[in-house]
Amino acid sequence: MTKDFNIDDISNLASIHLEENEKLKLQKDLEIVLEHVDALKNIDVKDEKIDIHPLSKILELREDESTPSLSHEDAMKNSPETKDGHFVVPPSIE
Amino acid sequence: MSLKPTIGMETHVELDTESKMFCSCKVVETDEPNISLCPTCLGLPGALPVPNKKAIEYIVMLSLGANCSITKEGMFHRKNYFYPDLPKNYQISQFDFPVGFEGSLEIVIEDSLHTVAIERVHMEEDTGKSIHLGSGRIDSATSTLLDFNRSGVPLVEVVTKPIISSAKMAVAYIEELRQLVIDLGISKGKLEKGNLRFDANISVAEEGSDELGVKVEIKNMNSLKSLEKAIDYEILRQTKMVQDKESIIQETRHWDENKQVTLSMRTKEGSADYRYFSDPDLPNMVINDEFIEISQNQIKETPEKKRKTLLDTGLSLSDSNYLDKGQRWLYELYLSTVKETGDCKSTFNFLTGELQGQMRKAEISELPQWLNSEKLASLINLFENNEVSFTSAKDILAKLLIEDIDPKSFASDNNLIQSSDNDEIKALVTSIIHENQDIVERLENPEDKLVGFLVGQVMKSSESKVNPKSVKEVLLKELFG
Numbered sequence: 001m002t003k004d005f006n007i008d009d010i011s012n013l014a015s016i017h018l019e020e021n022e023k024l025k026l027q028k029d030l031e032i033v034l035e036h037v038d039a040l041k042n043i044d045v046k047d048e049k050i051d052i053h054p055l056s057k058i059l060e061l062r063e064d065e066s067t068p069s070l071s072h073e074d075a076m077k078n079s080p081e082t083k084d085g086h087f088v089v090p091p092s093i094e
Numbered sequence: 095m096s097l098k099p100t101i102g103m104e105t106h107v108e109l110d111t112e113s114k115m116f117c118s119c120k121v122v123e124t125d126e127p128n129i130s131l132c133p134t135c136l137g138l139p140g141a142l143p144v145p146n147k148k149a150i151e152y153i154v155m156l157s158l159g160a161n162c163s164i165t166k167e168g169m170f171h172r173k174n175y176f177y178p179d180l181p182k183n184y185q186i187s188q189f190d191f192p193v194g195f196e197g198s199l200e201i202v203i204e205d206s207l208h209t210v211a212i213e214r215v216h217m218e219e220d221t222g223k224s225i226h227l228g229s230g231r232i233d234s235a236t237s238t239l240l241d242f243n244r245s246g247v248p249l250v251e252v253v254t255k256p257i258i259s260s261a262k263m264a265v266a267y268i269e270e271l272r273q274l275v276i277d278l279g280i281s282k283g284k285l286e287k288g289n290l291r292f293d294a295n296i297s298v299a300e301e302g303s304d305e306l307g308v309k310v311e312i313k314n315m316n317s318l319k320s321l322e323k324a325i326d327y328e329i330l331r332q333t334k335m336v337q338d339k340e341s342i343i344q345e346t347r348h349w350d351e352n353k354q355v356t357l358s359m360r361t362k363e364g365s366a367d368y369r370y371f372s373d374p375d376l377p378n379m380v381i382n383d384e385f386i387e388i389s390q391n392q393i394k395e396t397p398e399k400k401r402k403t404l405l406d407t408g409l410s411l412s413d414s415n416y417l418d419k420g421q422r423w424l425y426e427l428y429l430s431t432v433k434e435t436g437d438c439k440s441t442f443n444f445l446t447g448e449l450q451g452q453m454r455k456a457e458i459s460e461l462p463q464w465l466n467s468e469k470l471a472s473l474i475n476l477f478e479n480n481e482v483s484f485t486s487a488k489d490i491l492a493k494l495l496i497e498d499i500d501p502k503s504f505a506s507d508n509n510l511i512q513s514s515d516n517d518e519i520k521a522l523v524t525s526i527i528h529e530n531q532d533i534v535e536r537l538e539n540p541e542d543k544l545v546g547f548l549v550g551q552v553m554k555s556s557e558s559k560v561n562p563k564s565v566k567e568v569l570l571k572e573l574f575g
């Protein structure tokens with residue numbers, strides 16, 4: 001069984017802040033999810049063909065032609081802060 | 095203890111398409127921010143990606159050019175991470191079914207051929223560009239500005255196996271890959287524009303050991319020069335750490351161009367942290383034989399093919415590689431000129447030395463229309479057959495760059511043809527021997543340096559109108575029989 005995970009890592013990766021009581025609850029929920037996944041591992045699929053995508057539809061490609069995009073004003077409209085035509089966000093460090 | 099470095103390269107190639115990878119926004123090259131955007135490349139809710147057929151053709155061409163096998167039934171994955179230049183919070187990429195896999199590229203280091211094994215060639219989308227405002231240091235920025243024009247531009251990642259053994263080899267590999275995308279016509283291949291961006295994974299291990307050492311990823315190298323320096327620096331840093339019995343940590347480091355060192359970036363996301371999963375918006379991508387054939391038929395030229403053509407003219411490997419990686423017109427001019435002169439080395443030397451040198455000096459970037467291979471071959475033949483001196487050949491070339499002349503008639507009209515008339519030369523030689531009896535008596539053998547002095551005297555008395563090679567022959571015959 002794969003219960004070996006750290007709830008802080010998970011919330012970190014998802015950029016979601018969790019309170020202590022929420023962490024406990026989610027820890028339990030995720031353990032149950034992992035148990036379900038482990039159950040799947042016991043199914044014998046030796047003779048099955050690998051199905052790599054849930055949809056059986058085949059991807060359609062489009063021709064390489066450009067069409068007019070949003071106007072600059074429309075593209076920026078939802079942004080709470082802009083500067084010199086840019087979106088402004090809190091400082092991000094690599 | 096002897097340590098050996100192992101390097102793997104990850105290179106991103108920006109494809110030269112009209113529109114973006116998953117939407118029809120135009121790919122633009124401009125400083126004006128946020129002018130080519132739509133709901134898809136802005137990551138707005140509900141927008142659906144539709145892949146660009148040309149980009150898929152291009153990645154198949156690149157995979158074939160790098161001798162890869164093609165995944166006939168593949169798919170796209172989401173690579174999840176939070177970074178503001180990625181508006182969807184995931185990048186559409188490929189994980190376990192890359193378009194191309196298990197290939198190889200032939201590379202040239204000085205005068206020897208090597209092979210670099212390619213692990214995978216996969217399709218993804220580029221991110222936006224961020225500008226960090228603040229005191230100038232990345233970790234003290236006060237805010238970040240975002241321009242999403244580049245968001246969604248088709249990007250191919252080419253990953254080698256960890257088999258590169260030196261900084262020089264890594265540079266030769268990038269040069270070959272760059273030439274490949276240029277010759278295929280699928281990318282502009284300009285490093286300074288970021289069309290090609292590379293990261294290096296470097297580790298050191300004991301010589302003879304089967305296991306690789308702890309891998310460190312180096313980012314932010316913007317030129318071949320910084321790539322070479324960063325790798326050399328990192329190999330030295332790791333070697334010293336191992337020798338001092340310190341343990342190397344798996345991390346990403348950033349090449350600092352000003353300080354000329356690699357610095358830790360303190361990120362350590364592993365593959366699992368990206369939580370790759372198949373993109374539900376994009377069904378399976380089938381690349382059938384017909385599609386592969388269409389892509390194959392668009393391959394007109396590769397650096398490997400060009401190099402073979404050049405080698406077939408008799409040129410050395412390093413000279414062939416030089417022309418292979420140079421400008422297209424020079425490559426073509428060499429091939430048509432050598433066909434007429436039949437002399438690969440002198441043609442190569444004249445075109446890459448004299449012609450390119452004079453063009454640089456005169457700031458001419460394009461050959462004048464009249465300066466064709468026929469005229470160049472006739473000029474090369476003139477001095478190769480000793481009909482004109484090399485100095486005269488240079489003067490004729492200078493004239494040819496500004497005026498449509500016939501090299502041979504120009505040489506004779508301007509009295510530049512050297513005489514090979516033996517009677518004339520013999521008369522000159524006899525009189526020089528007569529005038530320089532003291533020197534002639536000191537001569538010990540035909541290799542004596544004074545022979546050269548006497549040849550010079552004859553040339554001077556003829557005002558350089560005779561062929562120096564014939565002069566030497568006649569002189570030696572007169573002196574030593």
Ligand SMILES: [Zn+2]
Pocket residue numbers: 069114117118119130131132133134135136246
């Ligand atoms: Zn778009």
